[in-house]
Amino acid sequence: GSTAAPTTIRQVKLEKECEFRVEASPDAPLRLRLLTGTAEIFGTEIPPEIWLTFPPRLKCAVFTWYGATIEVDGTTETDYTADETPMISYVNVHAVLDARRNRAKASPGDSDASQGPRVIVVGPTDSGKSTLSRMLLSWAAKQGWKPTFVDLDIGQGSITIPGCIAATPIELPIDPVEGIPLDMPLVYFHGHTTPGVNVDLYKVLVKELAHILERQFAGNAESRAAGMVINTMGWIESIGYELLLHAIDTFNATVVLVLGQEKLCSMLKDVLKNKSDVDVVKLQKSGGVVSRNAKFRQKTRSHRIREYFYGLSNDLSPHSNVANFSDLCIYRIGGGPQAPRSALPIGAEPAADPTRLTPVNINRDLLHSVLAVSFAEEPDEIISSNVAGFIWITNIDFESKKITYLAPSAGSLPGKYLIQGSLIWYEP
Ligand code: ATP
Numbered sequence: 001g002s003t004a005a006p007t008t009i010r011q012v013k014l015e016k017e018c019e020f021r022v023e024a025s026p027d028a029p030l031r032l033r034l035l036t037g038t039a040e041i042f043g044t045e046i047p048p049e050i051w052l053t054f055p056p057r058l059k060c061a062v063f064t065w066y067g068a069t070i071e072v073d074g075t076t077e078t079d080y081t082a083d084e085t086p087m088i089s090y091v092n093v094h095a096v097l098d099a100r101r102n103r104a105k106a107s108p109g110d111s112d113a114s115q116g117p118r119v120i121v122v123g124p125t126d127s128g129k130s131t132l133s134r135m136l137l138s139w140a141a142k143q144g145w146k147p148t149f150v151d152l153d154i155g156q157g158s159i160t161i162p163g164c165i166a167a168t169p170i171e172l173p174i175d176p177v178e179g180i181p182l183d184m185p186l187v188y189f190h191g192h193t194t195p196g197v198n199v200d201l202y203k204v205l206v207k208e209l210a211h212i213l214e215r216q217f218a219g220n221a222e223s224r225a226a227g228m229v230i231n232t233m234g235w236i237e238s239i240g241y242e243l244l245l246h247a248i249d250t251f252n253a254t255v256v257l258v259l260g261q262e263k264l265c266s267m268l269k270d271v272l273k274n275k276s277d278v279d280v281v282k283l284q285k286s287g288g289v290v291s292r293n294a295k296f297r298q299k300t301r302s303h304r305i306r307e308y309f310y311g312l313s314n315d316l317s318p319h320s321n322v323a324n325f326s327d328l329c330i331y332r333i334g335g336g337p338q339a340p341r342s343a344l345p346i347g348a349e350p351a352a353d354p355t356r357l358t359p360v361n362i363n364r365d366l367l368h369s370v371l372a373v374s375f376a377e378e379p380d381e382i383i384s385s386n387v388a389g390f391i392w393i394t395n396i397d398f399e400s401k402k403i404t405y406l407a408p409s410a411g412s413l414p415g416k417y418l419i420q421g422s423l424i425w426y427e428p
Pocket of ligand 1: 021022059060123124125126127130131132153233288289290
């Protein structure tokens with residue numbers, strides 16, 4: 001428990017295969033270091049002696065295979081040691097994937113056999129999908145593989161800001177504090193934090209992303225053999241379930257890892273039973289996974305956007321730019337005016353074209369909007385193009401017709417076309 005002792009430094013001794021689960025307090029960072037033995041955080045070994053500083057609210061676990069002593073400095077929301085974890089079953093999955101990667105590497109030239117495992121992690125919200133994805137990637141990277149991480153969870157976003165699907169190669173075990181390096185991910189902008197707002201657009205983007213990765217794999221035997229780990233959303237009912245099947249199919253997943261839900265597992269086993277090259281594996285959810293409510297998720301999203309512009313520890317210096325209204329070409333995808341019910345055949349529902357592009361006139365609603373900068377060169381390429389990055393509208397002056405926005409750097413934008421979704425951010 002959290003005690004406000006005068007000195008907050010204390011030691012924690014961990015027996016083999018145990019983990020220390022900790023939640024940093026909401027308003028202060030937490031420091032932690034390894035004193036003896038070996039330990040890892042979500043698959044990444046932590047270095048001996050060096051203090052790691054975790055931002056407020058971070059939830060994590062320090063796991064040891066052979067025993068360790070750690071030192072913790074700072075007050076925590078909660079902390080305890082657990083001796084029951086599903087880590088052995090997780091590392092067994094890793095071993096199977098590793099063998100498949102080796103087999104793929106040994107079969108260059110054969111287009112099927114040279115393909116390493118394509119793993120998709122599915123399960124309800126707060127079942128530990130992101131965490132398991134991270135462990136599998138870090139364990140693979142530790143052994144020298146460069147697996148591709150694909151994040152289809154537009155609600156949280158572990159590669160870039162929320163509202164996006166993205167992919168990036170993982171070349172080193174993921175840093176327990178910094179997370180996934182934001183070097184040059186391949187990012188597609190949906191613009192909303194739930195796919196339900198525009199399901200068709202979500203599917204189109206998933207297809208585009210899969211298509212580009214397929215092309216990259218065709219020319220790169222190393223990443224092809226390493227395969228991919230795909231993280232998905234916690235929405236597993238109705239349309240959410242349909243989108244899972246769509247992702248499994250579109251990425252040609254070969255391993256489906258189902259976390260913490262019997263029903264989902266048996267449903268998937270049933271629909272995939274005729275596909276002999278797809279394994280559906282049920283895995284236990286870790287007791288350490290912390291449930292996060294809507295408010296917490298909203299906060300996390302907002303932090304992710306802040307992190308994009310300012311860095312995790314304010315180490316980036318975004319630039320405030322001014323543009324004329326006429327300089328910006330902003331589009332919205334989907335929605336648009338619907339046909340009136342009276343104009344439709346009896347029984348038909350009015351439907352807006354989900355991938356229709358609508359130019360946006362500068363208006364008050366844009367204030368505090370986060371817009372994506374598309375790589376498209378023509379408006380009709382916007383839907384199928386990935387995005388270079390994001391800007392945030394900070395001021396609109398209707399008299400002088402000037403708009404002020406924050407961008408990661410000064411200078412002209414990497415693309416002409418901007419996309420507006422429903423992402424709004426207020427600097428905390
Ligand atoms: P989502 O519903 O967003 O898809 P998820 O299923 O991906 O969630 P995670 O993000 O992996 O779940 O885990 C939820 C939270 O629990 C995270 O903050 C994560 O750091 C924490 N967590 C996961 N495993 C453990 C553990 N063993 N000990 C402590 N905290 C953990």
